[in-house]
Every structure is written in C-alpha cells, then in structure tokens.
Amino acid sequence: xxxxxxxxxxxxxxxxxxxxxxxxxxxxxxxxxxxxxxxxxxxxxxxxxxxxxxxxxxxxxxxxxxxxxxxxxxxxxxxxxxxxxxxxxxxxxxxxxxxxxxxxxxxxxxxxxxxxxxxxxxxxxxxxxxxxxxxxxxxxxxxxxxxxxxxxxxxxxxxxxxxxxxxxxxxxxxxxxxxxxxxxxxxxxxxxxxxxxxxxxx
Amino acid sequence: xxxxxxxxxxxxxxxxxxxxxxxxxxxxxxxxxxxxxxxxxxxxxxxxxxxxxxxxxxxxxxxxxxxxxxxxxxxxxxxxxxxxxxxxxxxxxxxxxxxxxxxxxxxxxxxxxxxxxxxxxxxxxxxxxxxxxxxxxxxxxxxxxxxxxxxxxxxxxxxxxxxxxxxxxxxxxxxxxxxxx
Numbered sequence: 001x002x003x004x005x006x007x008x009x010x011x012x013x014x015x016x017x018x019x020x021x022x023x024x025x026x027x028x029x030x031x032x033x034x035x036x037x038x039x040x041x042x043x044x045x046x047x048x049x050x051x052x053x054x055x056x057x058x059x060x061x062x063x064x065x066x067x068x069x070x071x072x073x074x075x076x077x078x079x080x081x082x083x084x085x086x087x088x089x090x091x092x093x094x095x096x097x098x099x100x101x102x103x104x105x106x107x108x109x110x111x112x113x114x115x116x117x118x119x120x121x122x123x124x125x126x127x128x129x130x131x132x133x134x135x136x137x138x139x140x141x142x143x144x145x146x147x148x149x150x151x152x153x154x155x156x157x158x159x160x161x162x163x164x165x166x167x168x169x170x171x172x173x174x175x176x177x178x179x180x181x182x183x184x185x186x187x188x189x190x191x192x193x194x195x196x197x198x199x200x201x202x
Numbered sequence: 203x204x205x206x207x208x209x210x211x212x213x214x215x216x217x218x219x220x221x222x223x224x225x226x227x228x229x230x231x232x233x234x235x236x237x238x239x240x241x242x243x244x245x246x247x248x249x250x251x252x253x254x255x256x257x258x259x260x261x262x263x264x265x266x267x268x269x270x271x272x273x274x275x276x277x278x279x280x281x282x283x284x285x286x287x288x289x290x291x292x293x294x295x296x297x298x299x300x301x302x303x304x305x306x307x308x309x310x311x312x313x314x315x316x317x318x319x320x321x322x323x324x325x326x327x328x329x330x331x332x333x334x335x336x337x338x339x340x341x342x343x344x345x346x347x348x349x350x351x352x353x354x355x356x357x358x359x360x361x362x363x364x365x366x367x368x369x370x371x372x373x374x375x376x377x378x379x380x381x382x383x
Contacts, residue, residue, distance in 0.1 A: 027276075029269065029272060029273070029276075032272070033265060033268075033269065036265060036268060037265065040258050040261060040264065040265075041255040041256055041257060041258055042254060042255050044256050044257075044258040045252075045253050045254055045255050045256035046254075048256055049252050054259060058258070058259060058260075058264065061258065061264070062264065062267065062268060062271070065268055066268065066271055066272070066275075069272050069275070070275070140247065140251060141251040144247060144248065144251045144252070159248075160248075160252070162215075163244075163245050163248050163249070164248060164249060164252055164254075181205065181208055184207060184208040184211040184212065185205065185207040185208060185211075187211045188207035188208070188210055188211045189207070191211075191214070191241060191244070194244060195237075195240055195241070195244055198244065198247070199240075201243075201247065202240040202243045202244055202247075
C-alpha cells in the first residue's frame, strides 16, 4: 500500500514529533495534546472527504484520537505517525458507515445502480458549452463537492481511498470487509458516475 | 476470468499485465483512450480540490473535550496541558471550595427564614413584596452563588401559594449534621 500522502516533515520537525510520541507513550498527556494539534486538521479532512458531514466528521475525529491514545503503546514507528492515525481514522469511518447502513436500512447494492449506467457505456461529454478553463477554481470545487455527494457512501469511500489516498484494492477490501472484486466493481461505477457528473470539466 | 468492471478498473489503474491491457485497449478503441484521458484529468481534479487538510471547527473545544475524555480514561482530574500543581496549592484550593460548599448548604437550609429576616450573603434571593401572595407569582433568583465544585449546582424556584422559595442544591454528597435553619 502506498502511504497516504501527507507533507513530509522536515528533519527537525520529525525529530520533535518522535520525541512527542515517546513522551506520549510514557503517559504524558501534554505531549499527546501537541500531537493532536499537529494532526487534527489532516485527520478531520480525511474523515470529512469520506462522509461529507462536518458534525459526524468532528465526532469521528474525536474517536480517532481517543483510540490513538488508547493504542499508543502499539505504535512502533514502522510507518509515519500520520499514516498510523490515517488507518485508525479510515477504519473507524468505514465502521461508522457500515453501522449507519445497517441502522438506516439503506443497504448498499451495486446492482441498483447498474440500471443507471451500462458497464460498457461511454462517458463522452454531453454538449455542455462551458469548458473547464472558464470556471473559477472555487466553482470547480463546488461542482466536485456536489458530484461526490451524489455517490453512495460505499462508492465515495473506494473512490477517495483509491484516487486521493492511493490505497490498494486489497487494503480497501480488508478495511471495508468485502472482496477485492467488489472493491474494483464499486470503483468502476464510482468513476463512471463521477465522470458523468463532471463530464464538462474533463 | 475477471468481470468487465474489474478488468476495466485495473486497466485504468495500469495494473493489468501488458498483454491483457493491450487486449482491453483494442476492444475499447478510441473511446478507451479518451476515457483514460478523462480519468487522468478526473484524478488530478480530485487531488487538487479535495484538501488533505481541512480547518477543524471549534478546534479549541475539540482539544478540551479530548483532554477530558483522556483524563476520564486515566481516572485523573488534571488536564494534560496544565502543569502539575504543587500539593499545598491543591490543598488550599480544596479547603476554600469546602468552605464555600458549607456556606451554600447553610444558605439552602435557611433561605425561607431569611426571606423574612433579610440579609442573605452567599446566595441572595430577590423577593417581590408587591406581588407576594398572588398565586403563581413569587420571584426567586440566585444573584450570586459559589458552589465550590463543577458537580455542584444551585437552582431557585417558587412553590405556588406558599410564600416560600426553594433553593435546590444538586451534587452534594451529604449535608453537615450541625447545619440547622
């Protein structure tokens, strides 16, 4: 698996972070507090990108750091601290999505969407006049937000994990609790839908 | 044998063996090349517009709440960001809090009497003489209270038609035996 991209820390910062981790592992709350301050915006963005809900993302970020505190003794430094946090955050978020699906009774089913997009269909641009260069950066961002909101949580999850975080199919399948084939199938439809929604920008 | 969707996904991600990839590309023809180009553009757009950092709303409260939860987990009352206090300061603070609680208890037990006698110091009850005695109108308000701890709270409310205000204290473990109205 490729590590989730995060700005690599300068050597001094990395050393400072390593010190904070050691102190936090020794039970020093203030050191963990400083680690939270360092990573809270990235963790929040990771979760928000997956669920598009500020309040829930806020709560899940709390759960992420709380779980990190409880499991801190297990962190061995084999990956970066953010990569470790990222795994906790995405696992918690996917669990939350799964529970929400069960509670809401809105079972995700790829087949429901099969009628909307044929597997072999082309996503050729429709005759929409405005090219992407005519749109402001913010407008493009808004369009992407809207398009992502159209996706089911399961489609959005695999799309973000793959396209933004660079997760492998196998890692996604393990996290989500489904087969690699299901992950690939969901990715296929998620891409088709997103391309269809944003075709005038592509 | 892979399903079409799986094969197509792996092809877009460049994860098919060369022979199989060429087979898929040949099958899709010109549309395949166009789709691959659109996918590249889509991936770039997503990376550009989905921030890897996003300002956390109410960040200070976020940290505060997290500290509380961690302190609760650890069975400690101290918050991690504060330096440890000297023991003597903690004892002095406890004594002051204890005194404040005791004073508040005495006030609670004497408030109805003091309404007639006047002069409540710690928790003062405001009394509206003109409206006294009218059913359902008895003004009682805590103007100042120092409960002495985060778990102790005080409320004032009326009892209709009985000319009595009640000062209700929550969170006290006990009332001192020598407290008398």
